Amino acid sequence: MKRRLVVIGNGMAGMRAVEEILVRGGADLFDITVFGDEPYGNYYRTRLGRVLSGEESEADILLNSLHWYQKNTITLHAGVRVERIDKFSQHVFAADGRVVQYDHLIIATGSRPFLPPMAGLYTPSGTIRHGVFTFRTLDDARRMIQFARHKDHLRAAVIGGDSFGLEAVHGLRSCGLEVNVLSGRRVAAILGADRITGLSVRNQPDIDCHMVVVSAGIRPNVDVAVVSGLAVERGIVVDDHLRVMDEEDIYAVGECVQHRGEVYGTVAPLWDQAAVLADHITGSDRSSMYLGTRARS
Structure with a gap:
C-alpha cells in the first residue's frame, strides 16, 4: 500500500523536492497531496522581474503546469493554505476546512517579505x-x-x-x-x-x-510550524537529513528552514536540500547528508 505524502507549499523548493522524489521512484511509493497558497502551478519566482518588465510572459516562467500534477497523479489544492498540523494524529488542517492525513509530511512554506x-x-x-x-x-x-x-x-x-x-x-x-x-x-x-x-x-x-x-529582504515563513509546536528558531530547525528536529515523519526544505544555524535565501541551497530529502524519504540513499551550501560562482 502506498504511503500518504503531504507537501505544504507549492513553490520552487517544495516542487523540486517532489520532482526529486519522483525521479527516485516516488510515484510507486506515495500518494502525493500538495497544498499551495497561490492558485497556480509552480513557477520561477526568480524570474518575476522579467514578467514585470515584459521580457517574459507568465507562461514563460512556469515550472510545473496544472497538467504536470495531473500527469504525475498528484492531488493539488491550489490557493488553499494549511493552518495547522497535528503531529500526533498526523493530520493537516486547511483554511477551507479540509483535513488530510499523512504518513510523511514536507513543509516548504518559503519566506515572506520583511x-x-x-x-x-x-x-x-x-x-x-x-x-x-x-x-x-x-x-x-x-x-x-x-x-x-x-x-x-x-x-x-x-x-x-x-x-x-x-x-x-x-x-x-x-x-x-x-x-x-x-x-x-x-x-x-x-x-x-x-x-x-x-x-x-x-x-x-x-x-x-x-x-x-x-524589497528589504525576507524572513522564513514559519507560522504553521510555530502554531503546530515544531522546533523553530530563526527558521524550522532541521537535521542533516532535512528532518524536522525531534520529528520522525516531518521534513522541511527551502527558505523556511534553519540548518546548523543557517537560513538561506537563494536557489542553490533549495536544490541541494531537495536531493538529500528525497534520498531519505524514498530510502534510496540513507547515507546522504546535507552539510550546507557554499556560494557558487
Whole structure:
C-alpha cells in the first residue's frame, strides 16, 4: 500500500523536492497531496522581474503546469493554505476546512517579505495601504503592472536593494516610470493621505513618488510550524537529513528552514536540500547528508 505524502507549499523548493522524489521512484511509493497558497502551478519566482518588465510572459516562467500534477497523479489544492498540523494524529488542517492525513509530511512554506518599520505603511485597519507593494509573487507582479500603467502614476520608489528590488527597478523603468532606490534605514515615512505622494527621507529632502515597492529582504515563513509546536528558531530547525528536529515523519526544505544555524535565501541551497530529502524519504540513499551550501560562482 502506498504511503500518504503531504507537501505544504507549492513553490520552487517544495516542487523540486517532489520532482526529486519522483525521479527516485516516488510515484510507486506515495500518494502525493500538495497544498499551495497561490492558485497556480509552480513557477520561477526568480524570474518575476522579467514578467514585470515584459521580457517574459507568465507562461514563460512556469515550472510545473496544472497538467504536470495531473500527469504525475498528484492531488493539488491550489490557493488553499494549511493552518495547522497535528503531529500526533498526523493530520493537516486547511483554511477551507479540509483535513488530510499523512504518513510523511514536507513543509516548504518559503519566506515572506520583511517590512521595515516606517510611518504610513499601513492603513488604520492594519492592511498595507494602496500603492505600496511587496514583490514575491505572481499576483504582486500583476498588481504592480496594473498600477504602473495608470496615466497619473509617473514615479516609483523601491525601498531595499536585494535581488528582487533590483528586478523591480528594471521592471518599473520598462513600464515607463521614473524610479528611485533607497535603503530601508533611510526612509522615515510614506507620505500622503488618500494616495501616496512621496517619501520622507532622513537627512535629505522628501522624494516625490506615486507607488512604493518594499524589497528589504525576507524572513522564513514559519507560522504553521510555530502554531503546530515544531522546533523553530530563526527558521524550522532541521537535521542533516532535512528532518524536522525531534520529528520522525516531518521534513522541511527551502527558505523556511534553519540548518546548523543557517537560513538561506537563494536557489542553490533549495536544490541541494531537495536531493538529500528525497534520498531519505524514498530510502534510496540513507547515507546522504546535507552539510550546507557554499556560494557558487
